[in-house]
Amino acid sequence: MEHLALDALAAFILLNAVIGMVTYVTLLERKFAARMQSRIGPYRVGPHGLLQPIADALKLMMKEDIVPRAADRWVYNLAPIVFLIPCVLIFATIPFAPRLGLADLNIGVLFFLAVSSLEIVGLFMGGWGSNNKYALLSAMRAVNQIISYDLPFVFAALIPVVLAGSLQMSAIVAAQQGLWFVAYPVIGQLGFVAFLVATLAAENRVPFDILEAESELVAGFRVEYSGMKFAIIQLGEYAHMIASSFLGALLFLGGWLGPGSDIPAIGVLWFLLKAMLVFLVVTWVRWSFVRIRVDQILAVSWKLLLPATLGLLLVTAFWVALRGGAGA
Amino acid sequence: MATVTFFVVAVLAVASALGLILKRNPIHGALFLVINLACVAVLYLSLGAEFLAAAQVIVYAGAIMVLFVFAIMVLIPGKEETGPDPRRAVRLLALPVGALLFVQLAMIVRPRDARVPPPPAGGSAESLGTLLFTDYLFPFELTSVLLLAAMVGVLVLARRRPS
Amino acid sequence: MVFAFAAAVAGALIWIPHLIAPRRLTAVKAQPFECGKDPIEVAEGRFAIKFSTIAIFFILIDIELIFIWPWAVLYRRLGWFGFAEMLVFLGILMFGFLYIWRKGGLEWE
Numbered sequence: 001m002e003h004l005a006l007d008a009l010a011a012f013i014l015l016n017a018v019i020g021m022v023t024y025v026t027l028l029e030r031k032f033a034a035r036m037q038s039r040i041g042p043y044r045v046g047p048h049g050l051l052q053p054i055a056d057a058l059k060l061m062m063k064e065d066i067v068p069r070a071a072d073r074w075v076y077n078l079a080p081i082v083f084l085i086p087c088v089l090i091f092a093t094i095p096f097a098p099r100l101g102l103a104d105l106n107i108g109v110l111f112f113l114a115v116s117s118l119e120i121v122g123l124f125m126g127g128w129g130s131n132n133k134y135a136l137l138s139a140m141r142a143v144n145q146i147i148s149y150d151l152p153f154v155f156a157a158l159i160p161v162v163l164a165g166s167l168q169m170s171a172i173v174a175a176q177q178g179l180w181f182v183a184y185p186v187i188g189q190l191g192f193v194a195f196l197v198a199t200l201a202a203e204n205r206v207p208f209d210i211l212e213a214e215s216e217l218v219a220g221f222r223v224e225y226s227g228m229k230f231a232i233i234q235l236g237e238y239a240h241m242i243a244s245s246f247l248g249a250l251l252f253l254g255g256w257l258g259p260g261s262d263i264p265a266i267g268v269l270w271f272l273l274k275a276m277l278v279f280l281v282v283t284w285v286r287w288s289f290v291r292i293r294v295d296q297i298l299a300v301s302w303k304l305l306l307p308a309t310l311g312l313l314l315v316t317a318f319w320v321a322l323r324g325g326a327g328a
Numbered sequence: 329m330a331t332v333t334f335f336v337v338a339v340l341a342v343a344s345a346l347g348l349i350l351k352r353n354p355i356h357g358a359l360f361l362v363i364n365l366a367c368v369a370v371l372y373l374s375l376g377a378e379f380l381a382a383a384q385v386i387v388y389a390g391a392i393m394v395l396f397v398f399a400i401m402v403l404i405p406g407k408e409e410t411g412p413d414p415r416r417a418v419r420l421l422a423l424p425v426g427a428l429l430f431v432q433l434a435m436i437v438r439p440r441d442a443r444v445p446p447p448p449a450g451g452s453a454e455s456l457g458t459l460l461f462t463d464y465l466f467p468f469e470l471t472s473v474l475l476l477a478a479m480v481g482v483l484v485l486a487r488r489r490p491s
Numbered sequence: 492m493v494f495a496f497a498a499a500v501a502g503a504l505i506w507i508p509h510l511i512a513p514r515r516l517t518a519v520k521a522q523p524f525e526c527g528k529d530p531i532e533v534a535e536g537r538f539a540i541k542f543s544t545i546a547i548f549f550i551l552i553d554i555e556l557i558f559i560w561p562w563a564v565l566y567r568r569l570g571w572f573g574f575a576e577m578l579v580f581l582g583i584l585m586f587g588f589l590y591i592w593r594k595g596g597l598e599w600e
Contacts, residue, residue: 015500061504075359085498106452107378110560114382117390121362124397128355140401143394144542147549154556158563165567167453167560228504295599298545302597306552307588310581313559317566321574383557391553395546401538457561461569461576468558469576472583475551479587482551483596486544 010102011092018091022238023053028276029283036287063227068130071224075129080225080232083122086115087236090243095170097256097267108169109161112247113154119240120146126233127221138220141294146202148301153198155309159191159316160251173255180254187316192252194309196281199244201301203237205286208297242279249274333374341367354400358393365389379453541599548591555584 027042027049034041042049067076093108093115095101105111120143127139161167163184164175182188201208222233249255253274256267292300344367347360365388372381460468558580566573591597 019500075356081498081502105378107382110379110382110386110453114385114390117386118366120390120394121359124394125359140398140538140542143397144545147391147394148545151549151552151556158559161560161563162566165564167564232504298597298599302548303592310585314578314581317574317577320566321571379561387550387553387557391546391550395543395550398538398543398546402540402543403537453561453564457565460558460561461565461573465576469579469583471558472555472580475555476583476587478551479548479584479591482544482547483591483594486540486547487594487596 014091014102015088018088018239018242019235021242022235023057025238025242025276025279026056027053028279032280032283033287036284057231060231061228065227065229066224068132068224070131072129072131075125076224077129077229079122079126079129080229080236081122082125083119084232084236084239086118086122087239087243090115091239091246093169094243094246094250095173095255096271097261097264098170100264100268101169104168104170107167109157109167109172109247109251112243113150113157116240116243117150119236122236123221126225130221130224132224135221135223138223142204142221145204145208145297145301148298149198149201149208149305152194152301152305152309153202155306155313156191156195156198157247157251158313159187159309162313162316162320169250169255173250173257176254176257180252180257182252182254187312187319188252190312191309191316192248194305194312195248195252196278197300197305199241199248200282200285201297203241203244203282205241205282209291241282242275245275245278245282246271248278253278330374334371337367337370337374341371354403355397358396358400361396362389362393365393379456544596548596552584552588555581 030052031041031049042052045051045055067073090112092102093105093111095104123146124139124143127135127142130136160172160175160181163181164172166172166175180188182192222230225233249271255274256271258267258270261267261270341364344360344363348357348364351357351360365384369381369384369389372378372384559577562569562573562577569576
């Protein structure tokens with residue numbers, strides 16, 4: 001019984017941390033984007049706009065919740081919840097410092113990818129349940145794009161797995177004790193870049209945001225959502241993006257490793273710093289590039305990234321075998 | 329705790345399977361299928377087959393569901409098929425074939441003890457891989473031929489023919 | 492446990508606005524969004540088969556990936572033997588992939 005209570009407490013803390021992180025990461029992104037465009041960004045609410053996310057959350061809660069007449073009520077109303085759950089669930093597998101995480105699973109990386117692939121179910125439910133042409137078309141495009149980029153994403157994530165010889169997140173970090181995987185000549189850098197591009201696409205960020213191309217599809221699959229349901233979808237999207245940033249920091253940037261990381265608190269700081277770095281790179285790309293076409297998006301995935309990451313994986317394997325991987 | 333989880337998940341699995349069969353709208357059916365497949369994954373997990381559970385979620389709840397949905401969208405979703413059934417004769421076969429399948433299943437399930445002993449090697453990726461890449465090497469390589477056949481088949485069936 | 496909490500929080504977040512948000516639903520608001528025009532027809536299907544084709548290719552490579560996962564974990568123990576195994580497996584599959592590519596199966600047209 002005590003064990004159960006501890007579990008519940010840990011889950012409660014994690015969930016709050018995720019929601020808090022998401023709200024403030026939106027502010028970080030807005031500030032960052034504003035600076036890129038020579039603006040100041042949110043400034044009025046609280047000192048330096050620090051209370052802006054809270055004001056936004058309150059505003060979204062006070063908004064009227066509209067359910068379109070044509071919508072499939074059950075599917076429409078359940079979609080945000082179905083969308084949010086996997087996005088939060090993946091955080092449970094991330095260790096934030098040695099022995100500081102909910103579940104350091106044996107199959108950690110695999111679990112992460114399996115659960116995050118469920119995101120498309122909620123996304124499709126939202127697009128189809130709205131019964132709106134734009135929403136449906138956007139959902140179809142989104143699913144198509146996410147599955148196309150899932151493959152290079154997994155191949156890129158497999159490179160550290162081969163190097164570390166484990167799917168356990170903490171073991172992958174431990175294997176980077178000497179040298180972060182991103183520093184491995186050629187393999188590391190190319191793998192990391194492929195991982196970043198696939199992340200961008202899987203999160204439907206510019207330049208891969210055809211699913212919410214404003215000029216043709218208005219706001220994408222969430223066009224019919226308003227108020228808190230819209231907020232929940234947004235929450236899930238950002239949570240997924242942050243989780244992917246954490247995964248990138250874990251797989252390639254050595255997780256919590258850094259000077260003084262023997263102390264858990266400093267390890268957590270390092271990890272957060274690296275994850276935010278990945279997140280800012282993603283944001284930077286978002287505000288710098290233009291949208292590309294559907295056929296180009298698919299071509300980049302199937303004709304470039306997929307063969308490239310596959311080749312890279314084989315090169316990595318060759319290199320590991322050359323260094324006498326057998327028996328190690 | 330484990331027993332409670334089992335019964336909750338089992339009831340959910342059966343209920344979603346019924347929903348899949350009884351719902352008229354094919355998209356609703358596909359969504360019920362996702363619930364059903366996810367429940368099966370949880371059952372695998374409770375048996376200690378963690379790799380199988382993850383594979384189930386990735387391949388079935390993720391990929392197969394997308395394929396079903398896309399296939400439904402190629403047809404007219406949400407509308408019922410009308411007009412005479414072109415395959416009436418095939419439909420009549422369903423009952424005897426279904427009965428045969430049921431008998432087979434019953435024969436498989438009956439003689440065994442209800443408590444299945446845990447697999448000797450465990451369900452982790454390591455133990456599974458050790459078997460796969462040593463004892464079952466030939467079937468593993470053969471799988472790739474099967475997948476190759478599927479790839480070629482898709483291309484032949486789905487490609488637009490030059491008119 | 493996290494699953495239960497996530498579901499509970501999402502449910503609560505949807506429920507809170509029912510208490511504090513205004514509800515003034517009108518017939519116009521309940522229409523499908525269409526940039527201010529009246530919708531011409533409802534959204535329904537008939538999407539091109541190319542979506543399905545991509546989905547099938549995705550599944551095939553996804554299944555292939557399921558085999559690569561345990562291989563990647565075990566690779567250090569398998570050594571050159573594992574490398575050869577995977578080279579044969581991927582070689583056969585990549586032959587199929589190249590065939591699709593050459594035949595134009597990857598074109599989005």
